[in-house]
Amino acid sequence: MSEPVSELEIDPEALSALSRTLGARFDPRRLVEGTLSGAHRSPRQGVSVDFAQHREYVPGDELRHLDWRAYARSERYYIKQFEEDRNLRAWLLLDLSGSMRFCGGSTRSKGAYGALVAAGLARLMLQQGDAVGLRAFHSEVCTNLPPSTGAAQLPRFLESLKGSRFGAKASVGDALWRLGEGLGARSVVFLLSDAFDFERSVAEVALRIQGGGHQVVLLQILDPHEISFPYQEMTLFEGLEDESPVTGDPRSLASAYREELDRFCETLRLRCFEGGVGYCQLRTDEPLERAFLRLLGEVSG
Amino acid sequence: MEFLSPALLFGLVAVAIPPLLHLLSQRTPKPLLFPAIELLRRAQRRHARRTKLRQWLLISLRSLLLGALALAMSRPLLRGERTGALSAALNGEAATVIVVDQSYAMSYRLGDEQLFERARREARRLLEELRGPVALVLAAPEPRAPLSAVGDDRATLRQALTEAEVVKGPGALADALTLSYRLLEEVPPERSRQVIVISSPAALAAELPASADPKLRLLRVDVSEGEPLPNYSVSGLELAPAPQLGIGRWQLTVEISHWGDAEVSKLPIAVHIEDQVKVRGLIDLPAWGKVKKSFYLQHEGTEELKGELRLKSDALPLDDRRSFWLEPQRRLRVLALNGDPRPTPREDELFYLERTLAPEVTGGPWFELDQLPSEGESLDAESLADRDVIILANLPRVSDALADQLSDFVKAGGGLWLTMGSRVNVDQWNQSLSSLLPQRLRGQRRAGDASARLERRRAATPTVFKGDHPIFSPFTAPNQSTLRQAQIREYMLVEPSLNGESQHLITLDEGAPLLIERIVGDGRVLLLTGSLDQSWGDLPLRPDFLPFAHSTLRHLSREVLRPPTRGEWGRPITLPLLTGERCVVHSPSGRQRPGEAGRLFTETRELGHYRLLNEEKESRGRFVVNLPAEGARLIAKEQSTSTSTPTAELQQGGGGQSTQELWHGGLAALFLLFLFEGFTALRILESQRRRRVES
Numbered sequence: 001m002s003e004p005v006s007e008l009e010i011d012p013e014a015l016s017a018l019s020r021t022l023g024a025r026f027d028p029r030r031l032v033e034g035t036l037s038g039a040h041r042s043p044r045q046g047v048s049v050d051f052a053q054h055r056e057y058v059p060g061d062e063l064r065h066l067d068w069r070a071y072a073r074s075e076r077y078y079i080k081q082f083e084e085d086r087n088l089r090a091w092l093l094l095d096l097s098g099s100m101r102f103c104g105g106s107t108r109s110k111g112a113y114g115a116l117v118a119a120g121l122a123r124l125m126l127q128q129g130d131a132v133g134l135r136a137f138h139s140e141v142c143t144n145l146p147p148s149t150g151a152a153q154l155p156r157f158l159e160s161l162k163g164s165r166f167g168a169k170a171s172v173g174d175a176l177w178r179l180g181e182g183l184g185a186r187s188v189v190f191l192l193s194d195a196f197d198f199e200r201s202v203a204e205v206a207l208r209i210q211g212g213g214h215q216v217v218l219l220q221i222l223d224p225h226e227i228s229f230p231y232q233e234m235t236l237f238e239g240l241e242d243e244s245p246v247t248g249d250p251r252s253l254a255s256a257y258r259e260e261l262d263r264f265c266e267t268l269r270l271r272c273f274e275g276g277v278g279y280c281q282l283r284t285d286e287p288l289e290r291a292f293l294r295l296l297g298e299v300s301g
Numbered sequence: 302m303e304f305l306s307p308a309l310l311f312g313l314v315a316v317a318i319p320p321l322l323h324l325l326s327q328r329t330p331k332p333l334l335f336p337a338i339e340l341l342r343r344a345q346r347r348h349a350r351r352t353k354l355r356q357w358l359l360i361s362l363r364s365l366l367l368g369a370l371a372l373a374m375s376r377p378l379l380r381g382e383r384t385g386a387l388s389a390a391l392n393g394e395a396a397t398v399i400v401v402d403q404s405y406a407m408s409y410r411l412g413d414e415q416l417f418e419r420a421r422r423e424a425r426r427l428l429e430e431l432r433g434p435v436a437l438v439l440a441a442p443e444p445r446a447p448l449s450a451v452g453d454d455r456a457t458l459r460q461a462l463t464e465a466e467v468v469k470g471p472g473a474l475a476d477a478l479t480l481s482y483r484l485l486e487e488v489p490p491e492r493s494r495q496v497i498v499i500s501s502p503a504a505l506a507a508e509l510p511a512s513a514d515p516k517l518r519l520l521r522v523d524v525s526e527g528e529p530l531p532n533y534s535v536s537g538l539e540l541a542p543a544p545q546l547g548i549g550r551w552q553l554t555v556e557i558s559h560w561g562d563a564e565v566s567k568l569p570i571a572v573h574i575e576d577q578v579k580v581r582g583l584i585d586l587p588a589w590g591k592v593k594k595s596f597y598l599q600h601e602g603t604e605e606l607k608g609e610l611r612l613k614s615d616a617l618p619l620d621d622r623r624s625f626w627l628e629p630q631r632r633l634r635v636l637a638l639n640g641d642p643r644p645t646p647r648e649d650e651l652f653y654l655e656r657t658l659a660p661e662v663t664g665g666p667w668f669e670l671d672q673l674p675s676e677g678e679s680l681d682a683e684s685l686a687d688r689d690v691i692i693l694a695n696l697p698r699v700s701d702a703l704a705d706q707l708s709d710f711v712k713a714g715g716g717l718w719l720t721m722g723s724r725v726n727v728d729q730w731n732q733s734l735s736s737l738l739p740q741r742l743r744g745q746r747r748a749g750d751a752s753a754r755l756e757r758r759r760a761a762t763p764t765v766f767k768g769d770h771p772i773f774s775p776f777t778a779p780n781q782s783t784l785r786q787a788q789i790r791e792y793m794l795v796e797p798s799l800n801g802e803s804q805h806l807i808t809l810d811e812g813a814p815l816l817i818e819r820i821v822g823d824g825r826v827l828l829l830t831g832s833l834d835q836s837w838g839d840l841p842l843r844p845d846f847l848p849f850a851h852s853t854l855r856h857l858s859r860e861v862l863r864p865p866t867r868g869e870w871g872r873p874i875t876l877p878l879l880t881g882e883r884c885v886v887h888s889p890s891g892r893q894r895p896g897e898a899g900r901l902f903t904e905t906r907e908l909g910h911y912r913l914l915n916e917e918k919e920s921r922g923r924f925v926v927n928l929p930a931e932g933a934r935l936i937a938k939e940q941s942t943s944t945s946t947p948t949a950e951l952q953q954g955g956g957g958q959s960t961q962e963l964w965h966g967g968l969a970a971l972f973l974l975f976l977f978e979g980f981t982a983l984r985i986l987e988s989q990r991r992r993r994v995e996s
Contacts, residue, residue: 098336099336099337100336102334102335102336104335110336194336196336196337196339198339223336226335226336226337231333233330233331234329234330234331235330235331235332235333236330236331236332236333237333237335237338237341238332238333238334238335238338239334239335239336239338240334240335240336241336243338243339245332245338246338246341246342246345247330248341248345249352252348252352252356253341253344253345253348253352255348255988256344256345256347256348257337257340257341257344259344260340260341260343260344260347261337261340264340
């Protein structure tokens with residue numbers, strides 16, 4: 001299972017083009033908030049030029065934060081609050097377990113597509129001066145690039161991606177459980193995976209990481225054939241992580257399978273929503289730019 | 302339960318097709334790597350049972366569908382208990398002869414089954430059910446009994462029944478019954494006796510020979526079981542030359558008979574010559590009626606052609622066709638003995654006849670006229686060979702030797718035309734040609750009143766024509782032809798006919814005959830009391846003399862005199878050969894049998910065209926064998942009132958059993974199953990589609 005992720009045709013030009021298209025609008029924090037739908041706003045207001053909100057004055061507040069203009073209009077004391085303005089620290093956790101090798105209805109495997117999304121995110125965040133790190137994993141961490149800023153980080157990031165290898169049998173949940181403990185300071189954590197762990201739910205692990213003070217966004221990557229299940233002939237389905245095979249007539253199984261997949265994804269999405277974890281489903285046949293626009297909530301539906 | 306088409310029960314094997322297809326499609330699943338295997342496993346666990354149930358329901362329905370189809374096509378039949386006279390016949394210990402009609406009419410198809418199959422099945426059932434000794438007679442033209450006496454060897458009889466086939470011959474129930482009575486004569490008198498005849502309604506309704514034993518019971522079993530058996534057939538065919546339409550033309554007149562209650566309209570009919578359609582037509586047949594139709598055919602070649610009249614096939618196709626030979630129009634070889642030859646052509650006795658028969662006038666070399674100046678002396682054999690007609694034109698006398706030659710010639714089928722003139726010696730003619738002359742000559746007569754001034758008063762004209770005679774076939778109304786205007790100045794008076802052998806074909810206005818015919822042996826003699834030149838009248842100058850001369854010569858020729866030989870299946874035939882001639886008869890299938898003039902030829906069990914060839918492979922004649930027309934009638938119009946003898950009883954429908962065909966029910970079940978299968982399949986598809994849309 002030492003197959004490299006890429007064949008990763010991460011074309012620097014394509015990344016630059018992506019950055020040109022999205023650069024002005026891309027804000028990972030907004031991404032996090034947007035995905036959280038306002039459930040958890042950052043609790044820390046600090047000294048910044050970015051106005052956050054007004055609140056009623058209570059004794060003890062610093063007078064320099066009083067909004068005198070508001071007082072002139074309403075004759076009531078309001079305190080102006082500002083958002084803390086500091087550099088973002090982001091981890092990109094890329095699942096390279098056996099199931100991510102699947103390449104059915106697209107030209108890219110799920111792993112390759114995940115790597116491409118990761119590279120795109122890294123390019124955009126590094127462009128804004130944020131620190132970006134990478135951890136690719138299957139049963140264990142196979143690539144670890146600590147977060148850093150600067151122009152040199154992107155080549156390192158891409159090299160690390162290219163050097164990553166798919167693993168075989170792996171429990172994504174278990175691996176993430178271990179991995180989440182060493183992420184260090186508060187970060188935005190992008191988790192790129194198909195989330196196919198039926199023993200330890202990836203949503204639960206994401207919640208645990210979120211509980212450690214991080215902002216987690218789960219990007220579930222699926223192949224079109226996993227969604228549509230277009231098979232016709234009698235088939236022996238073999239797993240990519242040494243699961244016991246299943247024989248069946250796809251035509252009769254299709255609707256039941258799609259029901260199961262819908263239920264699985266819906267459960268995942270609901271758990272993430274309840275725990276404040278961002279969630280977005282990506283298809284490997286979806287163009288990268290369109291996927292990012294959707295990620296940013298700019299694509300309706 | 303019985304099946305009218307048991308062979309189709311093999312179709313039940315098709316019941317295994319749906320499950321086999323299902324199992325075969327499951328045998329070699331294609332391997333595929335798939336990540337969400339756990340979801341698939343859950344889906345299978347949740348839905349496998351329901352899906353399998355539906356699948357097997359669908360497979361079972363499809364199997365049932367095929368099974369019901371096979372069952373319905375094999376036409377199941379439920380028979381009740383036998384009733385009536387046949388039931389009584391079966392219950393006793395009587396000695397029985399079963400007569401099964403094998404005639405071609407039994408090949409009539411009812412549905413997908415021949416009447417003979419029904420008869421065979423009925424006979425088998427009787428063999429099983431009869432308790433006493435039994436015999437079997439197969440009613441072919443030569444009835445056959447597999448066992449020479451009534452006995453208990455049913456195995457032999459069953460075997461004979463299995464091997465029996467319909468023959469292409471007429472029915473012979475009467476002969477078969479006679480044989481049956483003979484078989485029963487050997488049965489001890491204390492045992493009762495009976496004959497059961499299995500046949501079609503019309504054959505059973507015919508009068509059958511009664512037994513000398515008044516106690517013998519005759520039972521008739523109608524295999525049609527009351528179902529209608531409409532049929533039409535070619536019941537007659539006549540082919541005759543049609544010289545009025547030109548040389549080489551034939552008139553084919555056919556008669557089609559129809560036995561059925563419903564009229565048949567626009568029935569296709571066609572004449573095939575050498576297997577190619579030459580003429581087509583449509584005819585309307587009235588119920589229980591006959592229709593005649595004529596076709597005109599042309600044959601300008603020199604070889605005889607195989608012809609066949611065909612109707613569109615009905616349930617009994619054997620009688621829907623009839624064969625014939627289309628003969629070539631022969632080139633007539635005419636020998637004219639000129640008693641008054643002249644150096645100036647126009648004055649010659651045969652000048653006009655020669656012009657009349659010239660190829661440029663007849664449209665081809667249809668007449669070969671040889672002239673011999675003659676004073677009545679005998680002819681050499683070469684001159685007489687292969688002549689069709691001999692003309693004695695104004696011959697002064699006829700020697701005895703010539704008279705004998707002419708007599709033999711006419712009796713063998715030749716034609717003799719005697720024409721008068723001033724050179725004819727009446728006494729000598731009367732003496733030497735007494736056996737040939739239609740009427741004795743009396744003497745030359747000048748027509749009209751000799752003292753009359755007007756020319757027309759000094760001539761007689763033909764006024765009475767025997768219009769229905771073949772000689773006048775070229776004319777629609779001979780008394781309106783230009784022959785009527787002929788001026789006959791002189792003619793030969795004849796003595797009255799005493800024996801009535803002659804007939805007057807043309808009579809002059811003075812009452813004297815101008816043309817007289819007499820049949821002698823196989824040939825004909827015509828006496829023209831006028832002359833062939835202008836010396837006694839202007840008959841040869843009339844335009845209609847030309848067709849008149851042609852038709853007269855054709856009528857006299859032996860070819861027209863001799864009707865075509867036709868045979869019927871299985872009946873002996875006299876071969877159309879000359880005395881002492883031998884040949885090989887080639888049957889339609891190519892079999893060869895020796896034939897001889899004067900001996901009956903019996904190998905006529907093939908329908909179609911036969912050829913007679915001599916040792917040099919030269920054609921010596923031909924004939925056709927067709928089916929007799931009388932056997933084509935299967936149902937009597939007055940069927941309901943059976944003409945059976947007092948001891949005979951007619952059994953309708955499976956020999957007195959109540960029968961109920963179940964295949965209608967099978968078809969209904971098939972239809973319901975089809976609906977249910979479609980409904981189930983649609984529901985499965987719909988639920989799959991709905992889930993897909995929802996997902």
